[in-house]
Each structure stands twice: as structure tokens, then as C-alpha cells.
Amino acid sequence: MNERPIEPPRRILGIDPGSRITGYGVIELVNARPVYVASGCIRTADGALEQRLAQIYAGLAEVVGLHRPTEVSVERVFLAKNPDSALKLGQARGVALVCMANHGLGIAEYAARQIKQAVTGQGGADKSQVQHMVTAILNLSATPQADAADALAIALSHAYAGQGLLATPARGARRRSSGRWRL
Amino acid sequence: MNERPIEPPRRILGIDPGSRITGYGVIELVNARPVYVASGCIRTADGALEQRLAQIYAGLAEVVGLHRPTEVSVERVFLAKNPDSALKLGQARGVALVCMANHGLGIAEYAARQIKQAVTGQGGADKSQVQHMVTAILNLSATPQADAADALAIALSHAYAGQGLLATPARGARRRSSGRWRL
Numbered sequence: 001m002n003e004r005p006i007e008p009p010r011r012i013l014g015i016d017p018g019s020r021i022t023g024y025g026v027i028e029l030v031n032a033r034p035v036y037v038a039s040g041c042i043r044t045a046d047g048a049l050e051q052r053l054a055q056i057y058a059g060l061a062e063v064v065g066l067h068r069p070t071e072v073s074v075e076r077v078f079l080a081k082n083p084d085s086a087l088k089l090g091q092a093r094g095v096a097l098v099c100m101a102n103h104g105l106g107i108a109e110y111a112a113r114q115i116k117q118a119v120t121g122q123g124g125a126d127k128s129q130v131q132h133m134v135t136a137i138l139n140l141s142a143t144p145q146a147d148a149a150d151a152l153a154i155a156l157s158h159a160y161a162g163q164g165l166l167a168t169p170a171r172g173a174r175r176r177s178s179g180r181w182r183l
Numbered sequence: 184m185n186e187r188p189i190e191p192p193r194r195i196l197g198i199d200p201g202s203r204i205t206g207y208g209v210i211e212l213v214n215a216r217p218v219y220v221a222s223g224c225i226r227t228a229d230g231a232l233e234q235r236l237a238q239i240y241a242g243l244a245e246v247v248g249l250h251r252p253t254e255v256s257v258e259r260v261f262l263a264k265n266p267d268s269a270l271k272l273g274q275a276r277g278v279a280l281v282c283m284a285n286h287g288l289g290i291a292e293y294a295a296r297q298i299k300q301a302v303t304g305q306g307g308a309d310k311s312q313v314q315h316m317v318t319a320i321l322n323l324s325a326t327p328q329a330d331a332a333d334a335l336a337i338a339l340s341h342a343y344a345g346q347g348l349l350a351t352p353a354r355g356a357r358r359r360s361s362g363r364w365r366l
Contacts, residue, residue: 048289048290049280049290050280050281050283050284050289050290051284053277053280053281053284054281054284054285056281057281057284057285077270079266079267081266082266083262083264083265083266083268083269084262084269085266086266086267086269086270086273087260087269087270087272087273087276088273089270089273090269090270090271090272090273090274090276090277091273091274091276091277091280092277093270093273093274093277094236094273094274094275094276094277094278094281095277095278095281097232097233097236097274098233098236098237098239098240098277098278098281098282099281100233101233101234101236101237101240102237102240106231106233107231107232107233
């Protein structure tokens with residue numbers, strides 16, 4: 001009766017909310033290493049705003065139901081580009097956050113720089129570098145769509161933040177003397 | 184068997200979403216005249232953003248469950264003040280809209296000028312004029328809190344828009360030659 005309780009596996013859902021495309025990515029930590037579970041995009045059809053927001057809510061609720069994440073991670077928004085895009089992003093973001101809260105899930109937030117730093121080693125990395133490194137770290141056979149890759153990067157950031165880990169070296173990546181990974 | 188079907192009474196929920204205070208107001212159209220049903224505020228406690236958004240969602244879901252609106256009305260946002268406040272407003276607004284959509288309710292939007300025009304006769308009216316006219320039109324014994332009054336004004340705008348009505352004259356209000364109502 002002295003057995004250690006079995007810890008449930010950590011499953012992290014990363015979300016990249018947007019009014020037109022919301023990316024999501026799910027990873028599981030297996031022996032403290034991130035393993036790809038699922039990723040994709042929720043694309044909203046044309047129609048009334050509330051119907052598009054309901055599609056985001058329903059899509060994320062389906063992801064939660066299918067993949068049962070234990071933790072959720074989103075990008076922190078520091079400064080939106082302009083009031084109009086901030087309002088649109090805010091609406092999608094509010095829906096994503098409340099959907100998670102309504103499913104009893106807590107949310108961690110990471111700044112864009114932290115996310116890029118975590119997966120590429122460089123806070124100023126561009127989108128294609130993030131896509132490339134996510135593909136390499138998770139050993140994917142194909143490059144995920146950009147928003148899905150961002151969501152996976154957000155999930156990976158949370159995995160690394162909890163473990164104090166750097167990005168896992170990818171096939172073909174070499175460690176530079178600075179300690180960063182280079183493809 | 185030639186009886187006319189009984190039309191369900193129209194109940195309009197007006198919502199004034201905000202990250203700290205979300206106002207709501209419910210009116211019913213009785214013989215095409217607006218009658219006060221309920222109004223109030225959902226105040227979010229300190230805490231994680233997603234928890235505050237969940238309070239807005241739960242509060243509005245409770246209002247819908249209690250008062251069974253048939254229609255919903257919100258203010259259209261043309262130009263938010265700055266990106267930061269636009270993001271915060273957007274998050275609260277997204278939650279309010281998705282909560283309504285998840286309850287199968289359609290949403291009408293009115294510009295701030297239209298709302299002020301509908302209840303005060305003047306598109307440039309200030310908040311206290313809106314509060315005053317809402318109190319008068321709905322024959323309330325006390326002035327509602329500012330966000331609740333805004334929400335009632337938003338609901339009244341929808342009632343008037345559907346009927347091509349001007350603001351109902353309040354006690355003590357006189358019609359000006361311009362056709363506007365003056366207190």
C-alpha cells in the first residue's frame with residue numbers, strides 16, 4: 001500500500017486565438033519529453049459575429065472533449081496593433097479563455113518573445129523559424145499550418161517553463177556555443 | 184381552428200459588456216410598449232482573467248435562465264479608445280456574445296449615437312441624460328446604476344428599432360417642435 005500514486009499524464013493545450021482562424025495544438029509530456037498529440041485550426045465561416053464566436057467556442061470545446069488537456073497555455077498580448085484589430089482579437093481571445101474556464105481548466109500566459117525563445121532559442125525568431133523548430137522538436141512528418149504551429153509552440157513554452165528546459169534539439173540541429181539551437 | 188396563434192411576448196435583453204462591470208437590462212413589450220423587467224450589473228472580482236470572464240458568462244447565463252429573453256441587443260463598437268482598452272472590451276464582449284449564441288439567441292447591434300438618439304432624442308446625449316430618460320420611459324422608482332441604465336437604453340433601442348418608434352414620452356417630458364423629447 002506504499003505505492004506511489006500514479007500521476008496523470010500532463011497534457012498541454014496551446015491556443016492561438018483569432019477572429020478568422022484559431023490555432024490549437026496538444027502535446028503530452030511523456031517522461032518529461034513533449035510528444036505530439038494533435039493540432040489544427042478552427043476556421044470561422046462568414047456570418048454573424050456571435051455565430052463565428054460560437055464556432056470558436058464549440059471547436060475548442062470539441063478539442064477539450066477529444067484530447068482532455070490538463071493545462072492550457074495562451075500568448076500574452078502586450079500591445080495590440082490598433083484598436084480595431086485589438087477588439088477583434090479580444091473577442092476571440094475572450095471566447096477561448098471563457099471556454100477553458102467553463103471546462104475547469106487553468107490558463108498560463110507567455111509573451112511572444114518567451115514563446116519564440118523557448119522553441120527557437122531566439123526571442124526575435126520569425127514565423128517560419130517557429131514552424132520549422134516545432135516540426136523538428138515534435139518530430140512531425142509535415143510542417144503544421146502556421147496558426148497550428150504557433151499553438152504548438154505556445155504549448156511547448158508551457159512544458160519548458162514548468163521544467164526549466166530549453167528547446168529539445170531537433171534532428172539536424174546543432175548546439176551553438178551560445179547554448180542556442182541552430183537548424 | 185381559425186384562432187390566431189398566440190405570439191410569445193417579446194423580451195429584450197440589453198447588454199453593456201465591460202471587463203470590470205457588465206450591465207444588463209431586460210424589458211418586455213406589452214401591447215408594443217416597453218415594460219421594465221429587470222436590470223443590474225455583473226461585477227467581476229479580482230482574480231485570473233479567465234475566472235473573471237467566466238463570471239461574466241455565468242452571470243449572463245443566469246440572467247437568460249431567469250428572465251428568458253427572446254432577443255438580445257448590444258452596442259456596436261466603432262472605434263475603441265486605444266488598443267489596450269479595446270482588447271479588454273473585446274474579451275468581455277466576446278464572452279457576452281458567445282454566451283448569447285450558446286443559448287440560441289440572436290443579437291442586434293446599435294451604434295452609441297442610435298442608442299442615445301432612441302432614448303433621449305439626441306445622439307450626443309451624455310450618460311446622465313440617458314439614465315434620466317431610461318428611468319422616465321420605464322417609469323422606474325429609482326435611477327438604475329449607470330451600466331444597468333446603458334443596458335436598458337440598448338434594449339429600448341432595439342424595441343424602438345423594431346417598431347419604428349421614437350422614445351416614449353416620459354412624465355415631465357414635453358415634445359419639442361423638432362419632434363424630440365425634452366425633460
